[in-house]
Amino acid sequence: MRRSLIAIAAISLTLATACSKPSAGEVEKERPAALGGAAQETQASAESKGHSDPEGELGEGQAADDTLVSLVNKKHPLDKAYVPEDLVPVDVPTVLDNPEVNQLRKEAAAALSKMFDAASEDGVKLYARSGYRSYKTQEALFASYSAREGEEAANRYSARAGQSEHQTGLAMDVTSESVSFQLDEAFGETTEGRWLAEHAHEYGFIIRYPQGKEDITGYIYEPWHVRFLGVRLAASVYESGLTYEEFVGEGIE
Secondary structure (H helix, E strand, O other), X not given: OHHHHHHHHHHHHHHHHHOOOOOOOEOOOOOOHHHOHHHHHHHHHHHHHOOOXXXXXXXXXXXXXXXXXOOOOOOOOOOOOOOXXXXXXXXXXXXXXXXXXXXXXXXXXXXXXXXXXXXXXXXXXXXXXXXXXXXXXXXXXXXXXXXXXXXXXXXXXXXEOOOOHHHHOOEEEEEOHHHOOOOOHHHHHOHHHHHHHHHHHHHOEEEEEOOOOHHHHOOOOEEEEEEEOOHHHHHHHHHHOOOHHHHHOOOOO
């Protein structure tokens, strides 16, 4: 039954996208340290400044969707004017000083706190590096990455504005002191990264871009990027061993 509901949600997203031109932007992931530190500095700089969407400015992407289970990717973009109405500051240790990226939607923020507390009880110290990012922030990040390394390279690790889960306010990049608070594939092999992979679903999160699934998700392996779906759905996705695209039957071509 849950699978059917998710499929229906995915179909609704497809119909919404078909009724409007896809957004031209992309950005959602921080530049992985393994691919070079300069872009991480660019990301941190852009995030520290922040770029807010002007209220009432309608974009050309898919209609805004406030549901927790929305599939957002290169095929299913958000409207450029979409800003979650229930964003709140996260109450966990953070890396960056920018208030914008230290926010999540209310339910996701509460779940993140529970997850970080549980990790701490197990002797694991997690840090939140980047949560909500506006369309404008994503746009600036992707433009910077493209200028530095070329659009093809940027497309492997960064989402165009509108195609970013971070714009939903339901995604958080998690890091640790063991990887110098950066976003690095090596995080997946650390005590913190392994704890996150094993327990995130218990608090409603999934590792959104798993290893070996790059052709399906459209992005490189990101052991740091978690997406909130709610406990029941996250557990189902985790137990299936599938990416979210596979779970709802919407792979990236």
